Amino acid sequence: MGEKIKRLSLELTRIASVVGTRGEIKAVEYIYNYLKKVDYFIQNSRNLQLKDLKNDSLNRKYVMAFLEGKKASVNTVLLLGHIDTVGTDDYGDLKEYATEPEILKQMLSKKSFDEEITNDLKSDNWIFGRGIFDMKTGVASQMVMIEEFSEQLEKLQGNLVFIGVPDEEGNSAGMLSAVQDLAELSKEKGWEFIAAIDTDYMTGQYTGDENKYVYIGTVGKLLPCFYVYGKETHVGEAFSGLDANLLASELMKEVDLNYDLCDVAGGEATLPPISLHQRDLKTEYSVQTVNAVNLYFNFATHISQPDEVLEKLKQKAIMAFENTIRMLNENYRKYCELSGTPYKRLPWRTRVFSFEELYKNVKDEIGKEIDNKLETLTDELLKMGADDREFSLRIVQEVHKHYSDKNPVIIIYFAPPFYPHIFVEGANQREAKLLNAVEQAVKEVREKYEYKIIVKKFYPYISDLSYCSISKNEESIRKLVNNMPAWPKKYSLPVEAIQQISMPVLNIGPYGKDAHKLTERISQSYSLDAMPMILQKTIERLLS
Known part of the structure; x- marks a missing residue:
């Protein structure tokens, strides 16, 4: 599984998909064409879709794929990831190699960096490249999960939905379009979303931090x-x-x-x-x-x-x-x-x-x-x-x-933007089930690997996870709207759709360093072994 994730990560990274460019469409089409060859989607072509972003001047698209388990249930888990990246101007004279991981590492080795970066450049463990960390390795892991579970539908008591969206690094236009389609899908199928899992990047919280983090909830x-x-x-x-x-x-x-x-x-x-x-x-x-x-x-x-x-x-x-x-x-x-x-x-x-x-x-x-x-x-x-x-x-x-x-x-x-926080306390059955699923998955992985894995409450970086839930308190929403002069003519959120799909959230991300820097890199250890296992085991427990 790890080698397949690595191969897909490298192929996705080689597609320059800077936010606000045509490259975002190419990345989405790559994912669509890859999943199109999976036996399940050959037999169930309606379950794999290229969807237009709503009112998008660039005519961008996102990909949606869903598996329906053999054991019928309304319970549905959402996998979400973004395919866009920040720009590449920070690479300077190496800009043309920013999305060519193998060449980039060689070229960076000729530059002067601090001791930590220099050692990582010498190590076979680290892969460098724009987007490899934020978050194409995460997207690749979700693609592999969809492929793996499509061959094990008997394990799924419920449904597994995957979306790969553009514009996370911009204004989350991809996620905000997808939310409305997900609300329609849940209504059409009678499904209930019980959890959303993102695989956005994860890194140390302080200098020298070697811990690996799983986050339940988001800032x-x-x-x-x-x-x-x-x-x-x-x-x-x-x-x-x-x-x-x-x-x-x-x-x-x-x-x-x-x-x-x-x-x-x-x-x-x-x-x-x-x-x-x-x-x-x-x-x-x-x-x-x-x-x-x-x-x-x-x-x-x-x-x-x-x-x-x-x-x-x-x-x-x-x-x-x-x-x-x-x-x-x-x-x-x-x-x-x-x-x-x-x-x-x-x-x-x-x-x-x-x-x-x-x-x-x-x-x-x-x-x-x-x-x-x-x-x-x-x-x-x-x-x-x-x-x-x-x-x-x-x-x-x-x-x-x-x-x-x-x-x-x-x-x-x-002023815009507004990203709702999501606090998972275990206050209801869905939250309790998610907390238990993660606890058991992490416990299993700790028994196999020596990584120090810590479960925390809030993913600390702004992400599309925020649009998986929003307050249903009318006064709170009213205060937001009435004190945001840009609402609704310049900016708004699909509040009702978000409330309809409202679910607890989780981030199980690959480990790396320096997101949004020219030394952006992914660690193959943890990212290609323990992380996919936590992801797989969590999905299994949520849909068992």
Whole structure:
């Protein structure tokens, strides 16, 4: 089995399938044509399909294949993987060899790297190449599972579905299309998805970490944004205004890498929020101070829903505003003492709104006029092809522009993308069955191999797994939608379809190093022996 996975991994890697290119279609077609030769699909051709992505400008496709076990059951396991990769510009003068593993390793050996990479280049254990680790070895292992189980249908009490999708490294267009088709499939067949298994990459969590990890559940992600509106002034009258840069900097201090905002569940914590963007919105040089700044953060979740994250960040924004006002008054008082100027407390007061609150205030003032203006702006931005983040900011600015209150304020909103977290607690029969299946599979593999395999709660990297489940709490979804200006004209999720197929998730990935780097590589040990065995045994137990 390991040698077959290796061969398929190398063949898939040789197909350059950078996200957003025609190569994604070639990779999907390769998988389709491979499975088309499997006896089961020769006899059951309707169970192997090339599916179009919905509303995709590149006309991309994904592949779906499903096995129906001899022992009839509604229980269905989903195998999912992505066939796209990030770009290859990081390879520099070796770019043409990025997807040629054998040649690439020889060429990299002529370069200078640190001791660890140099030793791996000398070792026969490591295979280098763009996508070999993230995640073509994982996809190859799923293809082999489909082929293997197609010859052992008597072992399956239920059904096994495989999807190979594009665009995971982009906007998950492949998975979001597949989710809708999976919902239709489950309705048509009367199936119930009991678990989703991804085989995305797995690596050490710290320097020198030799542990191998299996993850039950996955991290989520929000992109909370802040529109900070101050009060402009001439630099010669600095204390007459409120510098938006100063307020934004205080907000950055309150949020960026603040451990208070780690999301803790099941004894595991997310990384704290980290800034992805901070920019003042002044477009020219002048001696007028900055009156508007935009910030946004990567906010990882394990258990907090969008409404809870919004409230946490609102409190941080209030604190930042209060700290700024206090600091300004202290500095102004000291300045007045130095300059012999009478001191009078500055007029600023703390004001923090969500986008939903801002919109309501403006709607109360001018009624449907704001909706007409937003519709016009939306059409312009869509024609321009504005980025999701820029689109969101422009909508916020437009709403604020028509607000009669021009005092300093912080507006909190969400921008795309949104990845729901999935916490598998064992709270229901499906979750308990998945936890037990993994525990038994890992136990069996530990008895055969000496790897130290650790089962953890949350896959720590953003992936398509997130779209296998979403909260059914209406208030949480409402808060997300009402505070995401890009929804639904620029961005949306098939919420009902995701809720329909909602299932616990698992990642059993190959082991390697340096995903998204020119030294991306896979370890043949573990990836081609223990990992496939854990995958196979888990599937068997879920469908037994």
